[in-house]
Amino acid sequence: MKGIEAFKELAHLLKNEPTVLANGYISREFFNVTDRKENFYMIGSMGLASSIGLGVALAQPERKTLILDGDGNVLMSMGTLAMIAACAPKNLIHIVIDNEVYESTGSQRTLSHEIKLEEVAKSAGYKQALRVTRPEEIRPAYEKLVQAEGPVFLLIKVEPAFDASQGRVTHTPEEIRDRFMESIVG
Amino acid sequence: MLSSKIFVDKLQGHGFDFFTGVPCSLLSGLIAELEADREAGYIPSVREDAGVGLCAGAYMGGKRPVLLMQNSGFGYSLNAFTSLNLIYKIPVLVIMSWRGCGGKDAPEHIIMGDINEQLLKTSGMEYAVLDENNADQVLSTALKKIKDEKVPYTLLVKKGLFDERH
Numbered sequence: 272m273k274g275i276e277a278f279k280e281l282a283h284l285l286k287n288e289p290t291v292l293a294n295g296y297i298s299r300e301f302f303n304v305t306d307r308k309e310n311f312y313m314i315g316s317m318g319l320a321s322s323i324g325l326g327v328a329l330a331q332p333e334r335k336t337l338i339l340d341g342d343g344n345v346l347m348s349m350g351t352l353a354m355i356a357a358c359a360p361k362n363l364i365h366i367v368i369d370n371e372v373y374e375s376t377g378s379q380r381t382l383s384h385e386i387k388l389e390e391v392a393k394s395a396g397y398k399q400a401l402r403v404t405r406p407e408e409i410r411p412a413y414e415k416l417v418q419a420e421g422p423v424f425l426l427i428k429v430e431p432a433f434d435a436s437q438g439r440v441t442h443t444p445e446e447i448r449d450r451f452m453e454s455i456v457g
Numbered sequence: 458m459l460s461s462k463i464f465v466d467k468l469q470g471h472g473f474d475f476f477t478g479v480p481c482s483l484l485s486g487l488i489a490e491l492e493a494d495r496e497a498g499y500i501p502s503v504r505e506d507a508g509v510g511l512c513a514g515a516y517m518g519g520k521r522p523v524l525l526m527q528n529s530g531f532g533y534s535l536n537a538f539t540s541l542n543l544i545y546k547i548p549v550l551v552i553m554s555w556r557g558c559g560g561k562d563a564p565e566h567i568i569m570g571d572i573n574e575q576l577l578k579t580s581g582m583e584y585a586v587l588d589e590n591n592a593d594q595v596l597s598t599a600l601k602k603i604k605d606e607k608v609p610y611t612l613l614v615k616k617g618l619f620d621e622r623h
Binding site for chain 1: 475501502503504506507508509510512513514515516517518519522537541544545547
């Protein structure tokens with residue numbers, strides 16, 4: 272499956288959940304699929320999508336909060352998996368688009384071909400951690416996890432297939448922040 | 458000396474309601490107070506940059522966060538400040554211990570201690586040196602920066618300002 276197929280599946284499933292998106296092709300590709308005000312596009316600060324998402328989830332315990340992360344980001348901040356598990360926000364869903372490479376910088380390999388990140392998350396203490404490899408598996412897995420008590424983890428294996436001709440996020444960082452905050456706290 | 462308990466009360470009195478950090482012995486009294494205070498809900502961060510991310514998310518979710526760290530952690534979190542807080546305009550109050558201040562400390566602290574203020578200035582991070590008489594004044598400046606300019610504000614803490622509990 273291509274990343275874009277996973278994003279299109281996910282786009283149908285999302286409602287008004289605050290969603291923190293990792294830098295690189297994840298933000299860019301999802302922006303081109305569905306540009307919601309609830310999307311916080313992280314353009315720098317690699318590795319921090321997970322901690323930003325944890326902060327939102329803890330500040331807004333009544334709202335389902337999503338992190339749309341990448342394998343490179345998760346590997347860079349593995350300690351944050353422990354923070355998420357220890358804080359145990361019931362409203363947090365951590366989705367990882369795993370293409371096994373740093374695709375936006377030229378597809379250098381990460382370590383996730385050898386390391387199963389959903390097993391790392393499970394061992395850290397996430398309540399549930401699932402792996403899917405086909406587009407039709409995304410909806411049932413997501414629906415199961417969205418009803419479960421968090422923190423939960425969904426790893427979506429994809430092939431490196433980012434279309435670099437796609438535009439970058441056109442909003443300025445301050446616009447991204449304003450829209451995101453307005454969608455949460457009004 | 459500044460009482461950790463009184464300073465935590467002042468932070469909460471200024472509306473700060475989310476606390477995380479990576480410890481330093483110079484901040485051990487402060488962290489002990491925060492950990493003893495259920496309402497403060499102090500969260501141990503694994504790294505200082507993760508603390509920066511955590512505070513950024515908490516701020517956007519409606520909190521007024523405080524991040525405690527040793528100045529060694531400033532190096533780890535520099536990219537987070539420059540490519541997250543400073544460009545999105547996401548404020549946070551940073552309480553940073555100034556190890557190596559005046560060149561008297563363990564070897565690993567000497568260089569950062571020497572360049573600490575310079576590095577803050579170069580990065581566009583506004584700061585004040587906290588002392589036992591200026592807490593109210595620097596906290597009101599910090600709050601103004603956080604509310605009006607939406608930038609991080611750092612309070613540098615020298616050895617001996619707070620009681621140490623280790």
